[in-house]
Amino acid sequence: MSEDHKKTLQSQLWNIANTLRGKMGADEFRDYILGFIFYKYLSERMHLFADEILKNDGLSFDDLDETTAEGTEILAAIQQESVERLGYFLKPSELFHKIAEKGARKTDNFILEDLTAILKHIEASTMGHDSEDDFEGLFEDLDLGSSKLGKTESQKNELISKVLSYLDKIDFRLADTEADVLGDAYEYLIGQFASGAGKKAGEFYTPQEVSTILAKIVTTGKTKLKSVYDPTCGSGSLLLRVAKEVEDVGHFYGQEMNPTTYNLARMNMILHGVHYQRFDLKNEDTLEHPAPEHADLRFEAIVANPPFSAQWSASAIHENDDRFSAYGRLAPSSKADFAFVQHMVHHLDSGATMACVLPHGVLFRGGAEGHIRKYLIEDCNYLDAVIGLPANIFYGTGIPTCILVLKKQRENPDDILFMDASQGFEKDGNQNYLRPAHIERIVSTYRKRESLEKFSQVAQRSEVAGNDYNLNIPRYVDTFDEEAKVDLDEVAGKLVALEKEMGETEKAIAGFCAELGIKAPF
Template sequence: MTAEQKKKLERKLWDIANELRGKMSADEFRDYILGFIFYKYLSEKMYLYANKILEQDGIEYLSIDETSADGEAYLVAVRTEAVAELGYMLKPSELFSRLAKSGQNGEFILDDLTKVMNNIEQSTLGTESEQDFDKLFEDLDLTSTKLGRSENQKNELIAKVIVHLDMIDFELENIEGDVLGDAYEYLIGQFASGAGKKAGEFYTPSQVSTILAKIVTMGKDRIKNVYDPTCGSGSLLLRVERELAKDAKPMFYGQELNRTTFNLARMNMLLHDVHYRRFDIRQENTLTHPAKEHTHLKFEAIVANPPFSAKWSANQIFESDDRFSQYGRLAPRSKADFAFVQHMIHHLDENGTMAIILPHGVLFRGAAEGHIRRYLIEDRNYLDAVIGLPANIFYGTSIPTCILVFKKCRENPDDILFIDASGDEHFEKAKNKNALRKKDIAAIVEAYSAREFKDKFSYVAPMSEVAENDFNLNIPRYVDTFEPEPEVDLNAVTDALAKINVDTHAIDERIKGYCKELGIEAPL
């Protein structure tokens, strides 16, 4: 598929999404359209896989008579293999194309659609994939009055959307490119741009994700696993894999608090053809209820974009928690930023790299945060780099942010790299948001890799200098971006003032002349 064809597909999907837009908010119609696209994906995946199984028998999946004894026997055989390989099962009558055809013929499909969603989940019960499909479609409320006042109105709208989607070829047999996965990412980004503050809950701008992904994979073609404790839609995790060799298959681990976003993350994994055995996404509060399945795991790459300065319990019980106990202080109740850092450090492998997006306040705030910051630098020597980003590049907030990079076994233990990419020349102003261009991303990544002084952009600070600054990491202390004012030519200024005086005297004389002609007194 060419770049133009890819863009055409993305625009088409966005147009279909807008069939629902007039009736509900961006985050609401997001759940419907992405859910339907996911259902179509599962159907096409099932259809292709079933035909492959039945190929030796010369049978086409859609031709199976589900009511016959032979048909039932074929379905049992297909189910066994499909659930093991794909993680789920769809009968021929449950495929997306069948429902689309019924909808096109004006039939009532809402009840059948609800049954299909439930049957997909039911097909996984008692299997390895059960957790990955559990309540996956719970946000597709086909009874909502936002779809229409009457059942017929709801059915008409849903049928229209499904028929339009059915006409699009997702090219699942195209092994050269992740066409649908890329389109899905595009839609998530589009929804984020219209979701206001809620967008920050599920999406990190792709430009920033790319920087984090390139940093945590630098010098590596393969990694065994990658973890995001606030994974949102899972896009940041998936971005890491793009920086690895094509045949690299790392395990994905994540946790997400918001239930709807948790569902979106699991769908996103499967839509990118990540096998259900290769990801483990859990739903709960990472800080107060970390997934027990992840408790003893260490990760080679960790990335995260936690909610900025979120509140958390900071209960005294966590003082004995292995994640926090060694620091002697807990992150303040009103700002959980360093609690996320501590949690991630705990799970970082000895050969791993961790990159986290945080508000600038973590660089200089005192009290408990200052204590934790000093411990990470002076006692553990884990902080590898501080990267300042432009303001107003994230959805839901306009504040300036930074990326902190940590390693437990640093190649450069005697210094910390500072990069200031916040200046006007390092980003592009686009509509109401700022955006990093390809050259801006490249400059940051190259500066991190080179680890050298570059005037007004990067600086390698000796640990002694950081200590002299009392472990305050505010970037202007290290990267001098001051632009001197141009020298003033005092002789030229004097000459200009003299000319103004001459001109002013001439004007005064003319005004006196006019006033004399009019017979009035001239102003002083």
Template sequence: MTNEQKKKLEQQLWNIANELRGKMSADEFRDYILGFIFYKYLSEKQYIFANKLLETESIKDYALVQDQEDIEAIKEESLEKLGYFLTPDELFSAITAKGNIKIDEDDEAEVGNFILDDLQSILNAIEQSTMGHESEDDFIGLFEDLDLSNSKLGKKPKDRNDLIAKVLAHLDKIDFELDKVDADVLGDAYEYLISQFASGAGKKAGEFYTPQQVSRILAKLVTLGKGQVKNVYDPACGSGSLLLRIAKEAKVGEFYGQELNRTTYNLCRMNMILHDVHFSQFSIEQEDTLEKPQHEGMEFEAVVVNPPFSAKWKGDDNPLNETDDRFAQYGKLAPKTKADFAFVQHVIHQMADNGTAAIVLPHGVLFRGAAEGVIREYIIKEQNYLDAVIGLPPNIFYGTSIPACILVLKKCRVHEENILFIDASREFEKKANQNTLTDSHVAKIMQTYEERKDVEKYATVAPISEVRENGYNLNIPRYIDTFEEEEPVDLDAITRELVALEGKMAEADTIIAGFCEQLGIASPFGSKD
């Protein structure tokens, strides 16, 4: 599929999403359209898989199969390979045809039969087909946010049916071509939709999406010099875009993530499956990472995370935190109103000895004192895990305009005697209300990190001794001088300009006074006598 065809697919899906615009908020209609796309994806995947099994049979089209023994045989194979199962009458095309939906040239839908009850039953059946199988945890509850009785879809059942039927009809006209193109094409289109929803979702956007260019930087940082990584982990995984981005930089064995928000957790699992990550290759859990970590005892080679900035957590209100292996050795717990360093400590605890972590955090973690200062000093002085600090521009994250930074952590550092500081805060492209990083900005950051040498007004390799002298304060201006000397002012030239302006003003006053005399009115400058 060409880049032009890819963009066409993205635009087609976005146009269909807009069928729901105006009915509900961006984050609400996001869940419906992404859910329906996911259902169509599962359906097409099932159809292609079943047809391959039917190549030696008399009936080769799965949609036409009625023999129950054949269906049961296909079900058994599907659950083992795909992790789920749809019967022929549960396919996306079947429910669309059952609704007798026709769209004329004016793009107006004529809806025949009522299909919402059937559609709800199908979505439930997909989840239930996985029960008792290895894929159960990855599918259960996936469609729970698709409430087809939601009055925002229409006050009356018929209104809701008409709207959903129209959306399904438009989707049915698009061939995802799963048997012809790379799975990432549809996955990328899905990511495009998620990013579009994020741009219009305000503060809620930060809960589920990290801007693509920031994701690229994090993924490149944790895979630098590696063609493959054993496992990757994101303890605040949102929609899973950060985890999936790593797979574009290196071959990934297994994906692990945890997410607090139930809706976003479902979106992440859908995103994994839709990117053709096999159910046996990922483990996404839903819980509070700091209070109830779900992957305790595991170690990860690559860790990326963009946790909620300065979130509240129980801190010392939970006595278990004082003895928790993740936090106990530091002497202090992160403040209850700022969980930033609690996430850092959690990441360090679960990072493998050969691992690298890249964490997005607010600038405050670099210089705030009290408990955070104690933790920061321990990480640098006792553990010596901090490899680099990268300052990012303001207003590049959805939902907040504050500048952020990336901390790069390694348990087995090559450069033990220094810390690299990069100030990329002044280099960005302004687009509407959101600043963005271009490919060249990303390339410069990565080249600077890899070469690890001083770049005037941009990067400094600071000895640990200098960091110690600064009281383990990591505020970037302490290490990188970005002062721009102003050009000298020619006072004589300015004086000459002022004298010339005075002369011109006097001439103008004389002209105006002459006009006033001709008109027989008083001059605004009074008498010149």
């Protein structure tokens, strides 16, 4: 699949999304357009799957008559296999292009009730099956009765029909199993929505450049992963990014507190071709009420971009929680950063790697955070690397951030790698971006574990202990640029010459003023 086709598809989908832009906020029209794209994807996938089953009988799924006994019998057989293999079922009359065609008619074109029923039926088709949890409530954010779509039912119907008609003209090319063009386009849209969502973007999206760094770090030396976990998975993009760095990921796990974002993550997984049996995402508060199904699991790779310095209860009840009890202190209620780290460390398997993005404060703040930091370094010896990133690379916040890399069985137990990558970026408007060369330098330095002048330093653990476990990067990486020496004799000479030149200029001006019969200005 050509790069040109991918860019064309991205442009087409973004233009369709903008049909809704004037009606509602970015986060709201995001939910509609991504939901409709997902419905079209499920429909086309169902269509391809059913046609393959019917091929030997010379039948087409589109042409099956749902009202006859024969048609009903064939559909029942297809439904059983579809729910088992795909996780859901759609009848021929419920396919996306059938609804889009009805909405495009001049008359008898009201589709809102049909569309609402179809979206509910997709979910209902999974009930009692293994895929039920993965499809439950997926379309609950598509409120087709919302006044934001129009004042009257006719106006709402006209707008939705227009969007579906535009989408119907786009070929997702799902038969091309070698490419993930639609998945890439979906990721592109999520990124576009994040860039316009301001502070809310941090709730669901990690910039791809940062995701790439995290993914490359946790897959270092691996071609396959048994499992990957993100305790604050947002739209699921970070989990999917990890999958691009290896040949295969056995299972994806994640938790997301926001219901709307949780729905988006499940859609993202399915749309990228991750079978429902290979992902296990939960709509839970990771710190306060972690998913009980994940309690005893340990993961081969963990990646995360937790909400920076979020509040949490820090309740005394957590002092007996296995995730926190060994440390003797809880992260402060006003800053949950280390609570997320403790949660991830608890779920990290032996020989596994975790990489998470955090605010710089975790490197040097004292109190409970200093105590936890010391425990992780001195008692556990889990901290493998600290990487400082540029400021203003996240949507919605301009603060500088860092990446902490932790392992339970470190190959280099006597040292910690520090990296100052804060100056490696390209500015575009108000946003800073990491380019491929910046990413490559960070990842290469981590993998080679190099000390590079003014960029990285492999520091002994004894040095970190000597700094009272303060991880502030300038303590270890010297980025100071000595200012050029000033030759005072040369400067003095220039001042004398300048004064002489000014005196000559003043004489010339005085002469001109005398000729004009006016007073000189000095």
